[in-house]
Amino acid sequence: MSHLVEAAHQRVAYVGGPFSIRQVADCRDGAVQALQRAGRDPDDLHMIQTAALNAPAGQRAAASIVGLSARCSPTAVSCANDLPALGLLQEMTGRWIRVPDDIAMIGYDDIEFAAAAAVPLSSIRQHRRERGRTTAQLLVSVSPRNDTRQHHQVIFEPELVVRQSTRDGPRLMQRLPRPPSAAEAAG
């Protein structure tokens, strides 16, 4: 989300769901927090909750975005994972809406198909191998044979992977001054 905000996108949509999945709710909350950190009103985020995290859900989200008036239509979309993002991309390009020129989009997870999409999809890469290794080490460290009872919570930083789908930012918006952040506004 910060990546989209920094690219001067004024109207951003979030696509994902159901929010009963904790990881999806966390991702949505992170998007809201990123807007707040940038001094923006979190209500500006156009929320599209999907019933599932798959490509058809992304296609349906695209149809609802296209149905919005030009004044409300987002210039960028952040998706809870790559599958709805790929569905969104397919539907938008099928309607001759250019990505990223007309609308930018980013997924999450950086699956193999993200880089291979017709418009390579920006995404967030998780270091799964490292996570697997670390969690196995945690398991061994608390095994009965190694009774140290040292418990840990490890948080892994994901990595932003910028590809064509978010390149350059919105052409029109680039000419506008960036809104001041909360800190700048206060100062």
Place this chain on the structure above:
Amino acid sequence: MTRAGFDLSVILCDSDDQRQKETRYLKLLEEHRVRGVLLTPVAGTDARIARPQWRGNPVVLADSRSPLRGQCTGLAG
């Protein structure tokens, strides 16, 4: 699968994002008296596994956060 160095065998269970399958596999692992469970819970942390020990064995939650102190977890930031 065997992890050399620890003399451990690995049993891999795919819950396919289904609670029913997860429950069945946890029961299977219990019957196998496994030495520990590394688990990505289907939908958040469940009371069945939200404890540092499950059937006397250590539990590490992956991609999940424990509501309890003193439980090992590894999650994406």
